[in-house]
Amino acid sequence: MNEEGLPPPTAHARSYRLACAVVVELAGEIDLGSARGVHPHLDAATLAPAPPFVVLDLGPLEFIDCYGLSLLVRARRRVLARGGRTAMVCDHGRTLRLLALTGLDAAFHPVRTLDEALRP
Numbered sequence: 001m002n003e004e005g006l007p008p009p010t011a012h013a014r015s016y017r018l019a020c021a022v023v024v025e026l027a028g029e030i031d032l033g034s035a036r037g038v039h040p041h042l043d044a045a046t047l048a049p050a051p052p053f054v055v056l057d058l059g060p061l062e063f064i065d066c067y068g069l070s071l072l073v074r075a076r077r078r079v080l081a082r083g084g085r086t087a088m089v090c091d092h093g094r095t096l097r098l099l100a101l102t103g104l105d106a107a108f109h110p111v112r113t114l115d116e117a118l119r120p
Helices: 032-046 066-081 093-102 114-118
Strands: 013-018 021-026 028-030 053-057 061-064 085-089
Touching: 013 032, 021 032, 021 114, 028 032, 032 066, 053 066, 053 114, 061 093, 066 085, 066 093, 085 114
Parallel strands: 021 053, 028 061, 053 085
Antiparallel strands: 013 021
16 A cells, blocks of 8 residues: 555556545456456555545456446445445447447446546
């Protein structure tokens, strides 16, 4: 963990603080095989001491399967249970389609840019 309590970057995730949020940026392919590199980032962001504001940035993401989606749902549940909120950045048609097919677009309300996600 770094001085901000965030894990070091991995091939599939990096976390950083921006404004009042912790941004978890996911990259590459998120599936069962890459989960080890994603879990620490989602855990650190969602278990912060104060009610967290977590932005899930899927901008660099190339692929996500159902297991990867379950990681995001778990993170969102944790944040909401602690009185926090989430935002999602996603502008990839394939990922947006998967979110729509699973009904998760209604839960995450993805926006196209990080600036949009950081708005109250």
